[in-house]
Amino acid sequence: MSNPDELLVDIAAMVESEQSNQMSLTVVTSGAVVTGRLAPEAVWRQRVWEVLTDSDHLGPFSGIFTTDRAQQRPARGEAPTHLHFHVARILQGSIGIPETGGMYRVAIRDVSAWTVGDFSYSDH
Numbered sequence: 001m002s003n004p005d006e007l008l009v010d011i012a013a014m015v016e017s018e019q020s021n022q023m024s025l026t027v028v029t030s031g032a033v034v035t036g037r038l039a040p041e042a043v044w045r046q047r048v049w050e051v052l053t054d055s056d057h058l059g060p061f062s063g064i065f066t067t068d069r070a071q072q073r074p075a076r077g078e079a080p081t082h083l084h085f086h087v088a089r090i091l092q093g094s095i096g097i098p099e100t101g102g103m104y105r106v107a108i109r110d111v112s113a114w115t116v117g118d119f120s121y122s123d124h
């Protein structure tokens with residue numbers, strides 16, 4: 001979307017302000033379907049930081065994901081520009097990738113369709 005959907009921006013802002021990770025959402029972005037729960041950016045960054053810090057090879061990248069920057073945005077009154085998914089999957093046919101859920105960041109302006117709730121998938 002060249003003009004981000006205001007309702008989607010409002011949902012992202014509410015997730016940020018409530019510091020809640022209970023909002024399930026499914027979006028279509030660049031032809032991919034991403035489904036999962038939204039998290040506040042600071043929570044998402046913290047989790048990515050933890051994963052990278054624990055990695056022998058990716059540890060040096062962990063500093064990029066500190067939460068300082070994410071926590072400054074609401075204080076400046078800026079609207080969210082990205083959705084931060086955790087426990088999320090990219091749906092491909094009847095398969096969810098990764099099986100255990102992942103951490104995805106999606107630009108709101110790139111969302112072409114969305115719905116509240118997450119889609120489950122089946123091995124059958």
